Amino acid sequence: MGKEISVIGVPLDLGQTRxxxxxGPxxxxxxxxxxxxxxxxxxVEDLGDLRVERPHRSELDENPKLKNLKQIVTACTELATKVDNVLERKRIPVVLGGDHSIAIGTLAGVTKHYNNLGVIWFDAHGDLNTEEITPSGNIHGMPLAASLGYGHAVLTNLYGICPKVKKExxxxxxxxxxxxxxxEFIRKEGIKVFTMHEIDRLGMAAVMEETIRYLSHADGVHLSLDLDGLDPHDAPGVGTPVIGGLSYREGHLAMEMLAESGLITSAEFVEVNPILDEKNKTAITAVALMGSLFGEKLK
Structure with missing residues (x-):
C-alpha cells in the first residue's frame, strides 16, 4: 500500500431494519x-459523507424481498464513482458504513482497477442471499452474492461490471x-469459508496464513470488515450481533498479519451502530483495528 488514504462515509441504513x-461514519x-x-x-483526506436519499412512504412496501432497492442502488452507484475516482488518483479508499449493502458499491468501484481482485470478508454472516432465498428481504444480507453476479440485475450489474469478483x-x-x-450456495460454488469452528480449531494465525496464501495470486485485495464479525463483548454496537465471535486480540492479529502481507489495497468498515453501542466502544474498536491494518506497531 501507498501512504495516501481517502475516507468516504456512507450513512446508509436502508439495507436492514434497525x-x-x-x-456509523x-x-x-x-x-x-x-x-x-x-x-x-x-x-489522509476526508471526502465527507454521501447524501443518502430516504424512501418516500409510498415506496416502503414496493418489494418486500428487496427492501429500499432504489435508494440503495442510487447510493451504491455514487459510492462506486467516488471509489473509482480515489483509485484513479492512486490513493487507498477506506469506506465507512453504514450497513453492509454499501459493499456492492465499494466493490464496483474497486474492481474496475484490478484484473484479479481478491476479497476478504470478515463477518458473522455470509451475505450470500438473493431475492429468491432471502428470509428477510434486507439487502445488507446480499452484497457478496450480488458482487459474484447472483441476484437482481440492478444489483449484479451496478456500475456496469458483472461479476465484480470471482468465487475462487x-x-x-x-x-x-x-x-x-x-x-447450499457455499457448498455448490466452493466458496472458501473459515467459520468460528475452524478458527477455534486451527487458531487465528493459521487461518490468516492460509488466507494470505490463498489470495497471493490476486493483483489487489479488498477487506470488507463487518464489526459483527467480532464477539458482541468487544463490538456491542451492531445491528445483528451473534455471540461466539472473534475476540479483540484475534481481530488485531488478523489485521497485523494483513499489514505484514502487504496485500490490502482497499478497505471498508461497516455496521457500526452508535445507538446500540456502549460509550462508542464499537467505533473505538473499529479505529483500533484500522490502526493495526495500516501498520501501527508497538515498537
Missing amino acids: RGVDM SAIRYAGMIERLEMIGYD NIVIIGARALDDGEK
Missing part, C-alpha cells in the same frame, strides 16, 4: 480515525450465522 447505523470519525492514521504516517478469489472469515440457502 435504525442508527447511518450514524460519524461515530468512527469521533473515535479518532483520521488522527490515528495520520499518526502512523498517512496522508473470496475468503469469508468468522462466519457463524449462515442461512440454509447460503450454506
Whole structure:
C-alpha cells in the first residue's frame, strides 16, 4: 500500500431494519480515525459523507424481498464513482458504513482497477442471499452474492461490471450465522469459508496464513470488515450481533498479519451502530483495528 488514504462515509441504513447505523461514519470519525492514521504516517483526506436519499412512504412496501432497492442502488452507484475516482488518483479508499449493502458499491468501484481482485470478508454472516432465498428481504444480507453476479440485475450489474469478483478469489472469515440457502450456495460454488469452528480449531494465525496464501495470486485485495464479525463483548454496537465471535486480540492479529502481507489495497468498515453501542466502544474498536491494518506497531 501507498501512504495516501481517502475516507468516504456512507450513512446508509436502508439495507436492514434497525435504525442508527447511518450514524456509523460519524461515530468512527469521533473515535479518532483520521488522527490515528495520520499518526502512523498517512496522508489522509476526508471526502465527507454521501447524501443518502430516504424512501418516500409510498415506496416502503414496493418489494418486500428487496427492501429500499432504489435508494440503495442510487447510493451504491455514487459510492462506486467516488471509489473509482480515489483509485484513479492512486490513493487507498477506506469506506465507512453504514450497513453492509454499501459493499456492492465499494466493490464496483474497486474492481474496475484490478484484473484479479481478491476479497476478504470478515463477518458473522455470509451475505450470500438473493431475492429468491432471502428470509428477510434486507439487502445488507446480499452484497457478496450480488458482487459474484447472483441476484437482481440492478444489483449484479451496478456500475456496469458483472461479476465484480470471482468465487475462487473470496475468503469469508468468522462466519457463524449462515442461512440454509447460503450454506447450499457455499457448498455448490466452493466458496472458501473459515467459520468460528475452524478458527477455534486451527487458531487465528493459521487461518490468516492460509488466507494470505490463498489470495497471493490476486493483483489487489479488498477487506470488507463487518464489526459483527467480532464477539458482541468487544463490538456491542451492531445491528445483528451473534455471540461466539472473534475476540479483540484475534481481530488485531488478523489485521497485523494483513499489514505484514502487504496485500490490502482497499478497505471498508461497516455496521457500526452508535445507538446500540456502549460509550462508542464499537467505533473505538473499529479505529483500533484500522490502526493495526495500516501498520501501527508497538515498537
